[in-house]
Amino acid sequence: MIENQKIKPDRVIGPLGEPLTLDTLPPRDTRRWVVRRKAEVVAAVNGGLLTIDEVCERYDLTLEEFASWQRAVDRSGMPGLRVTRIQHYRDLYERQQKY
Template identity: 55%
Template sequence: MMDSVVDLASRVMTEADLPPPDTKRWVMRRKAEVVAGVRCGLISLEEACRRYTLSVEEFLSWQRLIDSHGVRGLRATRLQDYRQGEKVTLAE
């Protein structure tokens, strides 16, 4: 793993910018830091999921919310608002 990489905001991002592995409370900023870390190659998706006990689906949902609604889309109180617009299909 690289010691530092340049993130999308053109600033150097290091492991110190990532949330601690024992994070229990996932606020918008921490979720966004993990997504940015994976996107810029600081940490792999697999390592992020292992380190933070996330499912791939959970991580990908954070990434989709950022892409669709910006970092504010990660607010737990807003998830229901954003999901109301999504079509849900159940497998038979």
């Protein structure tokens, strides 16, 4: 029975090196997603604090929207999450893949 249960950490390391807990994550009613908040949510999922399903439900996100945040962080780090620069980072990533 115990092997079926997943043990979740009570804290993970955030994108700026700070500890993140469920209490320090962005509020559930967040509507303005700045780079830091997006990166914190991605770090929470990557560290096992929350699942993707939990994040999508908690913040009313689509799977596609969250997946785009994860891809941006994987490819370009926190700067990739900037909405004003998203096309620049996509183009840069595509050029890097060619070489």
